[in-house]
Amino acid sequence: MDTVFDELYEKYHQDIFNFLFYMVKNREQAEDLVQEVYIKVLRSYKHFEGKSSEKTWLFSIAKHVAIDFFRKQKSWRARIIEKFDWGTRQLQDPAPLPEEIAIQNEDVQLMYRCLDKCTIDQRLVIVLRFIQSLSIAETAEALGWTESKVKTTQHRALKLLKAEMEAEAAKGGMRREKIRVE
Amino acid sequence: MRRFEWNEKQMEQLLQQMPHIADERSKEAVYEHLSAKLQKKRIKAWGIPSMASAAALFLFIVLGSSFIARHEVEEKAGENAEKRAIVMEMPASEQEEKAVSEQSAVIPSRVVSSTSWQEQNVVVFGIPDLHAQHVIPVSILVDKDKKSYSEQFEQAKTVLKEAEWGLSESLLDPLTIVQSNENGRLTVRIPGDHSVFRSGTAGEVMFLDSIEETFRWKGIKEVVFSTDGKKGIQLSHTGRLDSLTVDQTKRGYFLYQLDAAHPVFLTPTTESFADIQSALDKMDDPADSLLQPAIPKNVKIEAVRVNGDEVTVQFSNTSQLENIPEVLWMLEAILLTAKEFGFKSVMFTGGNVKQIGPYTFNIKIGVPLAPNPMPLN
Numbered sequence: 001m002d003t004v005f006d007e008l009y010e011k012y013h014q015d016i017f018n019f020l021f022y023m024v025k026n027r028e029q030a031e032d033l034v035q036e037v038y039i040k041v042l043r044s045y046k047h048f049e050g051k052s053s054e055k056t057w058l059f060s061i062a063k064h065v066a067i068d069f070f071r072k073q074k075s076w077r078a079r080i081i082e083k084f085d086w087g088t089r090q091l092q093d094p095a096p097l098p099e100e101i102a103i104q105n106e107d108v109q110l111m112y113r114c115l116d117k118c119t120i121d122q123r124l125v126i127v128l129r130f131i132q133s134l135s136i137a138e139t140a141e142a143l144g145w146t147e148s149k150v151k152t153t154q155h156r157a158l159k160l161l162k163a164e165m166e167a168e169a170a171k172g173g174m175r176r177e178k179i180r181v182e
Numbered sequence: 183m184r185r186f187e188w189n190e191k192q193m194e195q196l197l198q199q200m201p202h203i204a205d206e207r208s209k210e211a212v213y214e215h216l217s218a219k220l221q222k223k224r225i226k227a228w229g230i231p232s233m234a235s236a237a238a239l240f241l242f243i244v245l246g247s248s249f250i251a252r253h254e255v256e257e258k259a260g261e262n263a264e265k266r267a268i269v270m271e272m273p274a275s276e277q278e279e280k281a282v283s284e285q286s287a288v289i290p291s292r293v294v295s296s297t298s299w300q301e302q303n304v305v306v307f308g309i310p311d312l313h314a315q316h317v318i319p320v321s322i323l324v325d326k327d328k329k330s331y332s333e334q335f336e337q338a339k340t341v342l343k344e345a346e347w348g349l350s351e352s353l354l355d356p357l358t359i360v361q362s363n364e365n366g367r368l369t370v371r372i373p374g375d376h377s378v379f380r381s382g383t384a385g386e387v388m389f390l391d392s393i394e395e396t397f398r399w400k401g402i403k404e405v406v407f408s409t410d411g412k413k414g415i416q417l418s419h420t421g422r423l424d425s426l427t428v429d430q431t432k433r434g435y436f437l438y439q440l441d442a443a444h445p446v447f448l449t450p451t452t453e454s455f456a457d458i459q460s461a462l463d464k465m466d467d468p469a470d471s472l473l474q475p476a477i478p479k480n481v482k483i484e485a486v487r488v489n490g491d492e493v494t495v496q497f498s499n500t501s502q503l504e505n506i507p508e509v510l511w512m513l514e515a516i517l518l519t520a521k522e523f524g525f526k527s528v529m530f531t532g533g534n535v536k537q538i539g540p541y542t543f544n545i546k547i548g549v550p551l552a553p554n555p556m557p558l559n
Contacts, residue, residue, distance in 0.1 A: 039219065101200075130194055
């Protein structure tokens with residue numbers, strides 16, 4: 001087995017997988033994308049010069065892989081919509097909650113759903129900052145942004161999530177109320 | 183009862199509670215899948231050209247066999263015992279000699295020898311192969327009257343014909359050499375709209391490898407970058423680089439040729455070796471379908487003897503050393519490998535031959551200046 005692979009796997013595999021999973025919210029796709037990260041990393045590892053930390057460097061590659069994925073997916077969807085003239089509503093993914101999320105409390109489940117409402121940039125920051133617990137500086141390095149861009153994006157993302165959560169909770173509450181009435 | 187209101191702090195806490203989602207596959211499974219994928223990528227790249235060559239080979243066999251058949255008939259018809267006897271009388275050595283001179287005239291040498299080209303300077307360009315997997319050093323000869331390296335570099339750029347040669351476009355075309363000083367430091371300027379800033383990881387790797395391959399032949403130790411007059415380059419995958427240290431690697435050589443219609447190039451291995459023996463050991467097996475072995479399978483190197491700055495390479499007497507392109511290029515690949523390891527000269531012995539192309543056995547041959555002179559004469 002490749003020694004570089006071995007080392008990277010031991011140190012970062014689960015973190016990178018977790019990051020990609022929360023970005024694409026699909027286990028199989030995250031599995032594919034993590035392979036893609038390795039392919040890129042193994043090809044360019046000898047040029048890694050230690051100017052950024054290994055961890056943020058890996059996250060920066062994972063970020064590009066995720067963005068490429070969204071780009072491809074978007075163009076696919078755009079093409080399909082064009083061809084069949086479907087309504088966009090039909091294309092929304094009603095994927096069931098993964099088991100790990102389904103066993104959590106309702107607030108966590110709601111948060112998981114609301115992550116979809118974020119833009120890709122916002123989601124990158126949210127996942128790196130809070131789910132991966134990277135510092136502002138590390139996040140800035142991984143995304144190739146300034147720290148102030150990380151802070152403002154984070155602030156907007158949290159504000160948006162709060163609004164969405166409240167709206168969804170209110171809706172959910174009403175729905176439950178209705179059911180109870182019937 | 184559910185809450186309908188959260189504050190920002192609670193949002194952060196909630197996010198931190200999100201469960202960690204683990205990849206459930208084993209390390210071995212991930213690795214297996216990965217190596218399969220790396221393999222597949224490569225197959226994809228060469229699958230089409232190799233199918234084309236298979237088709238070409240098929241046509242060649244069909245057309246060729248009909249030609250041979252006709253030739254045989256003609257020969258039979260004109261069979262003449264007298265004629266045959268005359269041919270037999272010709273001394274064997276003369277026949278051989280004739281074959282040698284005819285052959286060596288058509289095999290193009292793939293090195294710039296240290297004695298030839300005294301009239302001109304050599305500029306080496308590292309150019310990616312068509313599949314962007316290997317960087318191939320190509321030597322361009324420029325006028326002696328161009329004094330500075332930067333002037334020579336500019337002149338050499340104008341004669342690059344990558345497509346004709348079966349290579350990718352050079353990534354160094356838009357580069358200018360700003361300053362090159364004696365102590366092995368060189369500064370290059372990269373325009374902000376260079377394609378590397380829009381390319382993926384592979385493109386960045388090819389760009390940096392091209393830089394290394396180009397400047398290592400000039401003895402440069404460090405390449406300092408500037409982008410549009412500002413210090414450093416910002417590559418989106420590799421990160422920010424102010425400079426690149428040019429590794430003084432010691433490599434072996436393989437052969438690269440896009441197809442029969444394109445020239446052959448001696449291509450350094452990506453791997454660096456501890457000594458010349460281990461480099462030569464690897465040169466019969468590229469483990470990469472884009473490359474061909476530099477040492478043919480039926481050639482055995484019996485011994486490698488090092489004596490100061492010269493090295494003797496002894497072929498086994500069972501090796502089939504003939505005056506054919508593969509053998510000539512093998513000798514040149516060995517000469518270049520010797521240069522990589524800092525040797526000044528090579529002596530070839532054994533193999534039951536005295537001469538292959540311009541190379542005489544049992545005398546010292548100076549190592550070449552550089553590989554792959556282009557264009558071919």
